Amino acid sequence: MTSEEEREPRELDPEAILAVLNRHDVGFVVIGGLACEVRGIPLPRTEDLDITPDRDEANLVRLSGALTELNARIRASGVPDGLAFSHSGRSLAAARVWNLVTDHGPIDLAMVPDGTEGYEDLVREAQDIEAFGVTVAVASLRDLIRSKEAAGREKDVEHLPILYQSLQKLEP
Amino acid sequence: MPQLLSSPTIPGSLILQARLRAKLSQRALAARAGTSQSTIAAYERGTKDPTYQTLSRILRAAGFDLRLRLTPHDDHDESLTTWRESLPAATRKRFQRRQAEAVNRAKKALGFT
Numbered sequence: 126m127t128s129e130e131e132r133e134p135r136e137l138d139p140e141a142i143l144a145v146l147n148r149h150d151v152g153f154v155v156i157g158g159l160a161c162e163v164r165g166i167p168l169p170r171t172e173d174l175d176i177t178p179d180r181d182e183a184n185l186v187r188l189s190g191a192l193t194e195l196n197a198r199i200r201a202s203g204v205p206d207g208l209a210f211s212h213s214g215r216s217l218a219a220a221r222v223w224n225l226v227t228d229h230g231p232i233d234l235a236m237v238p239d240g241t242e243g244y245e246d247l248v249r250e251a252q253d254i255e256a257f258g259v260t261v262a263v264a265s266l267r268d269l270i271r272s273k274e275a276a277g278r279e280k281d282v283e284h285l286p287i288l289y290q291s292l293q294k295l296e297p
Numbered sequence: 298m299p300q301l302l303s304s305p306t307i308p309g310s311l312i313l314q315a316r317l318r319a320k321l322s323q324r325a326l327a328a329r330a331g332t333s334q335s336t337i338a339a340y341e342r343g344t345k346d347p348t349y350q351t352l353s354r355i356l357r358a359a360g361f362d363l364r365l366r367l368t369p370h371d372d373h374d375e376s377l378t379t380w381r382e383s384l385p386a387a388t389r390k391r392f393q394r395r396q397a398e399a400v401n402r403a404k405k406a407l408g409f410t
Contacts, residue, residue: 135380136388167301167403170396172377202375205383224373226380233373279307286303286313294407 137230173231186214240275
């Protein structure tokens with residue numbers, strides 16, 4: 126999705142979110158649906174941005190600053206606009222997952238995605254890819270597969286055959 | 298161009314996953330599992346559902362066990378649904394259309410039909 130395309134203000138705008146994260150110098154790896162999209166995997170376009178941030182204390186402080194600029198709220202069922210919450214580098218480190226909604230759409234922070242050891246693990250094989258107007262570290266296809274195999278949610282079970290076939294094509 | 302294989306059901310997706318990872322054709326997996334190619338195809342298409350025991354047997358024939366575990370509920374999908382349903386209907390429709398277009402583009406780029 127580009128900034129030229131028609132977009133409802135609250136729709137996911139990866140360009141806007143990634144620009145804020147970069148402006149705050151946040152270290153992270155893009156995972157999940159957007160990582161698959163950027164890598165050209167034929168999976169349904171994602172509605173949220175999933176990232177694994179570096180859990181270094183200073184980085185989480187910068188992440189907290191970015192989330193403030195994004196007006197991030199806790200995403201909750203039955204609460205379309207989300208719930209306001211105060212956060213800091215320390216409080217962000219306390220949870221494994223944060224499901225949030227921002228002024229530019231939903232974002233999920235997965236500190237330690239299933240099947241991985243977190244940022245240090247994912248960044249090893251991540252590629253810097255130019256996408257949505259910025260250069261971002263995107264998890265490798267093998268790491269995306271590894272995480273989905275470990276997570277084992279219904280949508281992971283449905284997506285894995287497509288990921289395996291894509292891997293065969295991209296890395297024969 | 299080969300077709301991109303997928304299944305609309307969980308059992309079918311598990312069988313397809315196992316078959317792809319074991320690099321088996323439907324016929325070869327069927328022979329190992331003591332069933333027919335048409336049955337494996339029906340499971341993968343989602344037009345037939347195996348019992349749990351049958352599913353386990355088929356996965357075992359491909360060299361895999363199915364491990365089940367309970368995990369605390371994560372309301373990620375429900376909260377995303379709440380957010381999605383708060384968007385105007387026209388926005389949701391436009392998103393679905395773009396999803397389909399993006400999937401087709403990616404399929405073609407990878408060389409799938």
